[in-house]
Amino acid sequence: MKRLLLIDGMALLFRSFYATSVYNRFMYTSTGMPTNGVQGFVKHMLTSIETFEPTHVVCCWDMGSKTFRTEMFDDYKANRPAPPEQLIPQFDLVKEVVDSFDIPNIGLVGFEADDCIGTIAKMYRDDAEIMILTGDQDILQLLDDKISVALIKNGYGNYEVHSPSSFFEKKGLTPSQLIDLKAIMGDPSDNYPGVKGIGEKTATKLLLEHSTIEGILENLSSLTKAQQKKFEESLELLHLSRELAEIKCDVPVSCAIDTAEITFNQDKIYSKFDELEFTTLKTFVSKYCS
Numbered sequence: 001m002k003r004l005l006l007i008d009g010m011a012l013l014f015r016s017f018y019a020t021s022v023y024n025r026f027m028y029t030s031t032g033m034p035t036n037g038v039q040g041f042v043k044h045m046l047t048s049i050e051t052f053e054p055t056h057v058v059c060c061w062d063m064g065s066k067t068f069r070t071e072m073f074d075d076y077k078a079n080r081p082a083p084p085e086q087l088i089p090q091f092d093l094v095k096e097v098v099d100s101f102d103i104p105n106i107g108l109v110g111f112e113a114d115d116c117i118g119t120i121a122k123m124y125r126d127d128a129e130i131m132i133l134t135g136d137q138d139i140l141q142l143l144d145d146k147i148s149v150a151l152i153k154n155g156y157g158n159y160e161v162h163s164p165s166s167f168f169e170k171k172g173l174t175p176s177q178l179i180d181l182k183a184i185m186g187d188p189s190d191n192y193p194g195v196k197g198i199g200e201k202t203a204t205k206l207l208l209e210h211s212t213i214e215g216i217l218e219n220l221s222s223l224t225k226a227q228q229k230k231f232e233e234s235l236e237l238l239h240l241s242r243e244l245a246e247i248k249c250d251v252p253v254s255c256a257i258d259t260a261e262i263t264f265n266q267d268k269i270y271s272k273f274d275e276l277e278f279t280t281l282k283t284f285v286s287k288y289c290s
Contacts, residue, residue, distance in 0.1 A: 004124055006117050006259065007045060008134035008166050009061045009105070013094050015135050015152060016040025017087050026086045029277045034086040037095045039281060045098075046284045047156045048133050049262070056128065056260035061107035068110055069092040069244050076244060079191045092234050093276075100272035101264055111251050114139055118249040121147050124257060133159075138182070141247060143167055143175040173207060180213045183242035194241045195234040196290035198227070213242060 017037030020027070026034040049057065061186045069076045083091075095105045106116050117139065125146040132139055135152045143149055143164045150159040167175055184203035186194025195203075206223070210216045217235075222226050231238065269285055272278075 002056055002124075002128035002257065003054040004056045004058065004120075004128040004130050004257070005048065005052055006121060006130065006132045007048070007057065007059040008113050008117060008132070008136060008139065009041075009059045009094065009098070010113055011135045012041050012044045012133070012152070013037045013090065014087075016044060017084075017090065021084065021086065033089060033093070033276070035090065035093070035276055035278070037087055037090045038097055038276070039278060040196065041094050042097060042278070042281055043156055043284060044133075045101075046148070048159075051157055051159065052131050052150065053134075054131065055262060056257060057101075057103045057262060058120060058255055058260045059103055059105055060113040061095065061105060063109045063111070066110070067112055068248075069112070073192060073240060073244060075191050077190055079188075086240055097272055097276070100269050102268070104260050106253055106255055108251055108253050111248065111253075114249040115251045116253050118142050118247040119185070119251040120255055122249045127257065131233070138178075138247070140167055141175050141178040141245075142249075170181070172204065176207075177207050177212070179242060179246045180207055182245040183213060183238060184216075184242060187245065190244065192241045192244050193234070193237050195230050195238055197230045202227070213238065219257045231274040 013038070017040070019040055019254040025036060027035050027036040027039060046085060080206065084259040094105050098105050106120065107113065108116060114136070115134055121132065121142055124130065125144070132142065132147065132149045132150065133152065137151065140149055140162060143162060145164065149162045151162070152158070153160055162170075164175055167173070171178070173181060181200070181203050182194070184198055184206070185200050187194055206216050210219055216223075217231065223231070264285070266286065270282060273281055273285075
């Protein structure tokens, strides 16, 4: 059985960048190119390959800040600051490094990496065991009996691995209910409101009682007067928030599974590493190369 590792590239790059930039370590090349995020990315990628032993790997990327979600809601992620100047050149650089490993880089303008991950995961869930590597808990909505998620914790090789059963044990909800949970409580990180005044605890309780947003709305009379008012006043934003929260799994991207098979070529990788002066990283790579 094939084992496909889907990597949330931007999540790994940002995590790697901030892990060292907080100490003002940017690891410039002799030409002045910052590489701290890319070097950390490579370590995370190779550590995850060693840990989960996939036969195939795909890396998915955001392709700019404008997506169908920003068209739906102008303030979507509007609270996020611009990326630091030392990170900006690493966006293209990290894809060049991934390409040197002959790992497909997948992304589509107008969509987020999560949407590409969701689409490819659903595309190949019957042909391979799917593991998604990310730091973003939103992706847990994709969990099913064929799709697992590894959330990166602090350090290298430290993961919180989830299946539908482990997610239920932690949250008391099914993965699909995570979409409704986020729609109700909103998401400060993504900057959409949900139902004002309803937090995670109340939202979870209501979903346990009524299963879905539709079930809650059909039984508004059973809620407290205060809760009824909050839902009624936020009805339009509630439905919008649910659309924003749900990962699209029908994005027009494709990736032939054979192109994702791990066949690392040491000369090709070392050539890129020499160009970027990644001397110490060579020891991480040699065991995987032909």
